Amino acid sequence: MSNSSLKTTMLITKALADRQRIRILMLLRDRELCVCQIIAVLALAPSTVSKHLSILGAAGLVEHRREGRWAYYRLPGGSADAASRSALQWIEASLGRDKTIEIDDRKLAKVLACDPEVLCRQQRRC
Amino acid sequence: MSNSSLKTTMLITKALADRQRIRILMLLRDRELCVCQIIAVLALAPSTVSKHLSILGAAGLVEHRREGRWAYYRLPGGSADAASRSALQWIEASLGRDKTIEIDDRKLAKVLACDPEVLCRQQRRC
C-alpha cells in the first residue's frame, strides 16, 4: 500500500466515494469502534457494513484488530501510507460541521453511553 | 459550492473516483487545455470526455471558458472552494510519479508540439 501509483490512489478515491463509508470514517475520528456499534449508528445490515469496512481497509483508510468475537476498527496510525493519511485529513477538514455527521455523533454518544466496554449486543439495544 | 456539507464533499469524492477524470485533472496541472486536446490524449469519444468534464465542473474541480467554438478547461483559480482546492492538492501529491500519468504527459507534449495555439483539428491529427 505504500506505493503512490494511480491504482492505489483510485482505491482510495473509490473508497471515499460513498456516503456510508464517509460516515464510518467520521465516526472513527477519535476512537476505535466495534462493528456492532457502527451498525447501530448507520442502521444498515451487518453484511453491508462489513463490506464497507473491507473496502476501507483495502484502501488503507482503516485498520482493525480482533478481540474475541468482536472486531474493532480504527483510523490508521503513524505506520499508515502517506496518501491514506492525507486523504483522511482532507475528509475531516472538509466535513468540519456537517449536519448528518453531527447527528451520527449524537447517535454514537448514545450507543457508547449505554454500557461502555461491554458486549455489543447490549450496546445495540439502547 | 462554497459550503462544506456532506453532499458537496460527496460530489468531489465521486468526481475523483474515476480513472479518466483523474487523468484529466493531471493533464490540467500546469496549463489550460482545449477539449479536443484532452480527447487526443485520453483516446475516448468526445461525448465521454465532455461528460467527464461536466462532472468535474459540478464538483468545482475544473473551470472553463469558451473561445469561439472551442472550450478551454483549467483547474480552478484562487476563487475556488477550499474543499476543491485541497482535494486537488491531495491528488497531485499522491500521484507524483505515476507511470500512466507520465505517459499521458508525454502524449500531451506531442499534441501540444504539433501546432501550438492553433486549431484543435490539426492538433488531433499528430
Added chain:
DNA sequence: GTAATAATTCGTCATGTGGCGAAATGTAAA
C-alpha cells in the same frame, strides 16, 4: 460437545455509472 453470537462471505437484485453513437447546439468559415 452444543447453542449462541459477532462478523464475514456469498448470491441476488435494483440502481448507478462509464462507454459509445446519433442528434442537437452553437460558432466560424465559405
Added chain:
DNA sequence: TTTACATTTCGCCACATGACGAATTATTAC
C-alpha cells in the same frame, strides 16, 4: 445562407456497486 466543425446532450447498453438475507466462520457461553 449554407456548410463545416467543436462541443454538448440524449438514448442506449454493459458493467460496477450498494443493499439485503442466507449461509458460513470463528469464538464464547452453556
